Amino acid sequence: MSRMLAIIERELRKFFRSPALMLAAMVFPLVQLVILGNAFGGKITGARMGVVDYDGGPQALRVWEAFDAIGSNARTFQAIRYASDKQAQEDVRTGRIDAAVVIPPQFSRRVLAGEDPRIGLVVDNSDQFLSSSLEAKLQELTTALNQPQVPPRVTRAISLDLVELYPFIDYMKYLLPGSITLAMFVSVMIGGGLLYIDDKARGVHEGFLVTPITKLELVFGLVASGAIKAVMAGLVITVLGSLISGLGVIFQPAILAQLLLMIAATSFAFNAMMFLMMVRIEDPLVPRAMFGILNTLLFFPSGAIYPIHAFPGWLRALATVDPFTYAVHGFKAILLKEAGFQAIVPDLLFLVAIGALTLTLATRLFKRTL
Template identity: 50%
Template sequence: MKLQRILAIVERDMRKFFRSPALMMMSMIFPLMQLIVLGYAFGGKIMGVKIAVVDKDHTSASRDVRQRFDAVAAGPRTLKVEDYSSLSDAVVDLRTGFVRAVVYIPPDYSRRVNQGNRPRIAFIEDNTDNFVTNEVLSRMQSLVQDINRGLNPFQPGQRLTVPTPRLQPLIDLQVVELYPYIEYIKYLLAGSISMSIFIVAMIGGGITFIDDKSRGLHEGYLVTPIKKSELILGLIFSGAIKGLMAGTTITIIGGLIAGIDRLWDPVRLLYLGVVLGCTSLGMISFMFLIMVRVSDPLVPRAAFGVLNTRSRSSAARP
């Protein structure tokens, strides 16, 4: 064993690496992008979250609540308050993602405060994003606690030396979830179906195309009357069929395990087949669009490893 021969192999392999910019980007740039995206998406401070405030009371008591929101918006800048005159319009914007929560002050809020009849404030949250919603809810709870301390100036354990009027009851913050509760296994089923189709798109689409090109099979095909467009379309359709088979299998078995209602409904199965077919065709076509100019067989494998690591990091999100 000679060092000169080992160095020759090292030099040859390093030249192959530097002659493949796509492989260098996959191994160096993509992990850095993953660090930036995941680091700022799942961590850091939440700022500028839009919430809708629907004030149906229009009194000094409700204006006090509104002023406290303005103080948070001007200070920590966690919230960005939007005034709405209709609760239905605010809920529609909450469903479409224009706002992240709705605070509803009912028309009898000030009357209940004055009568000591347990005043209530409704907090409607988008329970599909717990990370942002929990932060907004904690801020809302701290605001309600500040208001309650103003209504009840005496702290627990304090002795009253003079007769005082009856203390006001605490404000009740009612949390309303926008969507009904969904079991986590049902919530995860859609991601598992997409992952199965994506794996087929990676293995049966891009990697197969690159491997066939590196082995010279494409030249053998093109000797026959088959055109290059026919070759690409054939591989796309075969990959879409395999993706549809994988998605259908995961859907049926996963639906039975998760206990999906009306799984065998013919109309639902028809819609499901159309969605799975379009998803498979879209992922396979997208993978061919990315890999059509790639000649190094290591590039799709590096891309597959980066994307697989990203999916596991997203699944480990608290």
């Protein structure tokens, strides 16, 4: 036991002596949180929409008025007048404008005669997100134009009213659980992966192995110290991230206790898993090569940045066994939904189980000799 504490003491003294690990574990998820949080999930504004008006009649004027309304309110796009559809198409192609609307000749007459009037929309479909946003906006606009001037006394269509269970969650808040998990994972990758293999390569472990330390003391000491470091990384980023994305719930003691449990279970699971992956590795280049892959393989399928329900079946299967998924789910339940302790029990159980399983395997594979 005292030997295990000596291993933990060494790791923690080193950790506090050089804060580089802590910083590296913090900076990446925080930068991601701020940049991705602001880059994604926003609404399109300031797009440029070319308008070719071959009609010039009163109904075309209604379209123009609607465009002007969008330009000065929602600001999704600004209408720019074009003389020919050829020129407008060319400009969409070259990116001078983002889309173009063509109001054909006889448009006003067809509207009045009820002869299936049409407006053309030219979009640059190489940018799915932008083009579908513009399309949706125009669809909305044409629906509005189709409304009769005098509303009927009885509603003819059933409309869907969306009831949102939780207060409006912007994308940065949605990302925060992933960022917390990622910070712990980066800390584990550096502490449990890089530094561990570097120590091995430098011969530090050789020094440990000539002492009467047992295999269990050494393994548990290394995993425990890694988990302590990951807990610290997780706590710091939970507080910082919550402040940045404006989540006040962390100041409630019950929430904080649940968070601590989740952070501890996640740190344990990640460290045990990393230890299993590194237990027979000697070459310091291997962890460096693995980390990009691991990060993609574990972080992205976890639902941290995109909902799991949008995944194809095989990716969902991967998400089911990915400990990241459970960590992210647990943090979401606590931070975004305040769903109570019951909601995180399955996550905690899975994380502790996977940690125990990988630690058992790693201990069996760990060699007490060089």
